[in-house]
Amino acid sequence: MTALAPARVGAGPAAAPPRRSRRETWTALAFLVPSLLGFVLFYFWPTLQGFWLSLTDYSFFADTSFVGLDNYRRMLGDETFWNALLVTVEYVALNIGFQTVLALGLAVLLHRLTQSVVIRGLVLLPYLVANVVVALLWFWMLDAQIGVVNQVLGALGVDAVAFFGSEDWAIPTVAFVNTWRHLGYTALLIFAGLQTIPRILYEAARVDGATEWQMFRRITLPMLRPVLALVLVVTMVGSFQVFDTVAVTTAGGPAEASNVIQYYIFDLAFQRLDYGYAAAVSVVLLVILAVIAFVQLRLARANESDLA
Amino acid sequence: MVHTDVTTAPPNPAPTTAPAATPTTLRFAPGRILAWAALIGVVAITLFPFYWMLRTALSNGTTLATGGSSLLPVDFTWGAFRRVLGLATTEEAQAEGGSGTSVEFWVYLRNSVVVATLITAGQVFFGALAAYAFARLRWPGRDAVFFLFLTALMVPPIFTQLPNFLLMRDLGILNTYSAVVLPFFFMTPFAIFFLRQFFLGISSEIEEAARLDGAGHVRTFFRIIVPMSWGPVITLALLQYVQAWNEYFWPLLVASEREVRTLTVALGVFRAQEPQGNPDWPGLMAATLIAAVPVLLLFLAFGRRIVDSIGFSGIK
Numbered sequence: 001m002t003a004l005a006p007a008r009v010g011a012g013p014a015a016a017p018p019r020r021s022r023r024e025t026w027t028a029l030a031f032l033v034p035s036l037l038g039f040v041l042f043y044f045w046p047t048l049q050g051f052w053l054s055l056t057d058y059s060f061f062a063d064t065s066f067v068g069l070d071n072y073r074r075m076l077g078d079e080t081f082w083n084a085l086l087v088t089v090e091y092v093a094l095n096i097g098f099q100t101v102l103a104l105g106l107a108v109l110l111h112r113l114t115q116s117v118v119i120r121g122l123v124l125l126p127y128l129v130a131n132v133v134v135a136l137l138w139f140w141m142l143d144a145q146i147g148v149v150n151q152v153l154g155a156l157g158v159d160a161v162a163f164f165g166s167e168d169w170a171i172p173t174v175a176f177v178n179t180w181r182h183l184g185y186t187a188l189l190i191f192a193g194l195q196t197i198p199r200i201l202y203e204a205a206r207v208d209g210a211t212e213w214q215m216f217r218r219i220t221l222p223m224l225r226p227v228l229a230l231v232l233v234v235t236m237v238g239s240f241q242v243f244d245t246v247a248v249t250t251a252g253g254p255a256e257a258s259n260v261i262q263y264y265i266f267d268l269a270f271q272r273l274d275y276g277y278a279a280a281v282s283v284v285l286l287v288i289l290a291v292i293a294f295v296q297l298r299l300a301r302a303n304e305s306d307l308a
Numbered sequence: 309m310v311h312t313d314v315t316t317a318p319p320n321p322a323p324t325t326a327p328a329a330t331p332t333t334l335r336f337a338p339g340r341i342l343a344w345a346a347l348i349g350v351v352a353i354t355l356f357p358f359y360w361m362l363r364t365a366l367s368n369g370t371t372l373a374t375g376g377s378s379l380l381p382v383d384f385t386w387g388a389f390r391r392v393l394g395l396a397t398t399e400e401a402q403a404e405g406g407s408g409t410s411v412e413f414w415v416y417l418r419n420s421v422v423v424a425t426l427i428t429a430g431q432v433f434f435g436a437l438a439a440y441a442f443a444r445l446r447w448p449g450r451d452a453v454f455f456l457f458l459t460a461l462m463v464p465p466i467f468t469q470l471p472n473f474l475l476m477r478d479l480g481i482l483n484t485y486s487a488v489v490l491p492f493f494f495m496t497p498f499a500i501f502f503l504r505q506f507f508l509g510i511s512s513e514i515e516e517a518a519r520l521d522g523a524g525h526v527r528t529f530f531r532i533i534v535p536m537s538w539g540p541v542i543t544l545a546l547l548q549y550v551q552a553w554n555e556y557f558w559p560l561l562v563a564s565e566r567e568v569r570t571l572t573v574a575l576g577v578f579r580a581q582e583p584q585g586n587p588d589w590p591g592l593m594a595a596t597l598i599a600a601v602p603v604l605l606l607f608l609a610f611g612r613r614i615v616d617s618i619g620f621s622g623i624k
Contacts, residue, residue, distance in 0.1 A: 042472060
């Protein structure tokens with residue numbers, strides 16, 4: 001969604017002979033056949049179908065009938081749905097909050113200290129490994145009895161924490177695990193933005209006797225705002241769809257404490273076989289994500305006075 | 309690009325940077341030491357869990373708890389790898405805290421390789437064809453269709469995957485490779501945008517010259533555009549391979565049976581089993597390593613390409 005700039009028009013001669021132009025259209029169509037097929041079959045049609053399903057009581061075995069807005073009405077009184085929404089927002093706030101601040105710090109460190117590709121590669125490593133792998137790795141390291149983190153805490157005199165197993169800790173723990181996985185990736189996105197800031201600004205500031213902190217406040221942050229806005233859209237949209245980590249560790253528990261919205265949709269559709277209702281909840285997710293992207297890009301544009 | 313020489317600078321706070329920067333570097337020396345300490349701290353926190361994964365995978369499950377936070381494997385053994393690959397006998401597996409039922413990560417490894425390879429091949433090839441049509445050919449409605457493709461990025465995957473699941477069921481191909489691969493095979497918006505951006509940058513003079521020599525579009529595409537874009541094509545293939553390899557949600561829906569189960573799904577299943585009251589931690593870590601190693605190998609071979617691909621240049 002970050003590519004909303006108008007498509008660049010080909011630079012060739014504008015007045016091509018009509019016969020060649022028609023042949024070019026047929027060639028283009030031939031080149032596009034597989035993609036169009038994929039788009040219509042697996043994106044466009046299912047999107048329409050998703051909206052339609054949300055207006056039905058589809059389940060795998062019974063007959064299907066049109067129920068209008070019943071599913072949406074049901075959602076209003078569905079405590080599990082509201083809990084899922086609340087838990088997801090809590091997760092997104094924790095995850096995006098920590099991740100963005102830490103990634104900004106890490107990106108500035110990388111930018112001001114070193115150009116080393118090796119270091120950038122190392123911090124990116126967790127992002128390349130599957131969510132499921134990362135989740136299970138931390139599930140083990142944060143185990144309440146013999147996990148290494150609790151062993152170390154114990155040595156420091158702190159009582160063992162049931163990171164995944166307690167209602168209070170489940171969401172912060174999942175947020176932490178995913179922050180660990182995405183930190184390097186987010187930092188490298190910001191780092192790419194930092195590299196577009198002209199170095200001469202920093203050199204001029206240093207001549208004027210500015211401190212590192214002043215340079216960060218007066219140069220880096222203002223110049224980086226458009227990039228940060230894009231990073232926030234990308235990471236928040238991803239964060240709202242948290243599933244893998246929850247599915248293999250807590251399965252929504254304990255007592256629905258980590259029953260995030262995508263897990264609830266999965267649970268509705270494939271465990272309770274309440275497909276129509278699941279589709280309605282996924283419509284809500286779609287709308288939330290669209291609103292986030294729209295609002296954030298709007299806000300970013302309203303402030304775009306800097307060199308961007 | 310003033311400090312291009314810094315690329316090879318050793319990671320220490322000593323003032324070895326360009327002479328011009330020396331006075332300031334000295335003035336900020338304590339700050340720089342602190343900054344390097346923070347950076348090294350981040351790298352350590354990033355790498356330690358990978359080491360712990362290996363250390364646990366080489367430990368004996370029955371005595372693991374006695375090892376505490378010892379940095380070395382507890383009661384060193386290859387047993388965990390042997391049992392998750394189905395090489396250990398039931399007795400051997402149970403003696404080291406594993407399950408008696410046979411676990412065959414070979415099968416899941418094979419499935420992941422097949423699925424990720426097919427998806428990558430399809431996405432890169434069909435994506436390149438489409439990107440060429442968007443970047444180098446003139447036809448009515450091009451920008452409108454491109455915009456329509458863009459909107460596909462806005463829809464959360466789960467939204468289309470619910471109906472897609474029904475489609476796979478109606479086609480009768482649940483629990484086949486086809487079901488896992490098909491929705492990703494023909495089109496992914498990212499591949500098209502990524503390659504289109506590079507194709508736009510290729511000088512049109514080369515193409516005109518080829519045309520004067522009588523080459524058609526198909527020939528121009530295969531003989532000129534693709535060979536000139538090997539770099540981006542390889543980068544794209546790497547990114548898509550890693551993504552397909554790591555995918556969990558879709559294979560969880562359509563590939564639950566053992567014969568087609570991918571590694572990520574198998575890990576979820578394995579984790580849910582607690583053979584002797586507790587999860588088989590060394591087995592689980594050995595299995596996660598098996599799932600992580602192919603990606604780590606790709607990273608060792610092509611790390612720079614992957615690192616350089618991250619940024620907004622390809623998308624913005």
